Amino acid sequence: MLLSLARELRREVHSLGVTGGQVMLLIGIKNNPGLSQRELAERERISGAAASVHVDRLERAGLVRRTRSETDRRRIGLEVTPKGLRVLEQVRKRRTAWLAERLELLDPEQRAAIDGAIEPLRALL
Numbered sequence: 001m002l003l004s005l006a007r008e009l010r011r012e013v014h015s016l017g018v019t020g021g022q023v024m025l026l027i028g029i030k031n032n033p034g035l036s037q038r039e040l041a042e043r044e045r046i047s048g049a050a051a052s053v054h055v056d057r058l059e060r061a062g063l064v065r066r067t068r069s070e071t072d073r074r075r076i077g078l079e080v081t082p083k084g085l086r087v088l089e090q091v092r093k094r095r096t097a098w099l100a101e102r103l104e105l106l107d108p109e110q111r112a113a114i115d116g117a118i119e120p121l122r123a124l125l
Contacts, residue, residue, distance in 0.1 A: 002121075012098045013091045017061070023091050025054055026084055029064055034077035063087060 010020025018026070028043055029035055035043070041051035055078065058064040063084035069075035080088070103111060 009095050009098065012094050016087055016090055016094070018063070018087060018091070022054060022058060022063075023088070025051075025058065026063060026080055026088055029078045030080045030085070030088060033079045034067070034069070036075065036077060040078060058084070 010023070013020060013023055025040065025044060028040055032039075032043075037051050037055055038048060040055070041048045044051070046054075055064060055066075059066065061083075062081055064078050065081055066076050067079055069077055103114070106114070
């Protein structure tokens, strides 16, 4: 059930020109500016080659940029561009609207049950 919900939320962003996986990478980079491509791959549990392909696509789309560290010129970090931040904001708004519309269809008892399940689910994460 939760997987279906996650899948639907990922699909909701396709019209913005990004995939759910790309959104997850953007969020990871946004939350950890300067993260290296290797570190991103480790955090997201993907191969270095897959991370490279995804970061290249995000960079070509103007959503992320690679930046050389000021303290270690060998280190290349990643950061989300202003365009990438706008996409993430649109993603958040679209997903929130999608979920709010569906929650409105539920009766108060069903919404209360979901509300009661949030903390136990959060504890799992």
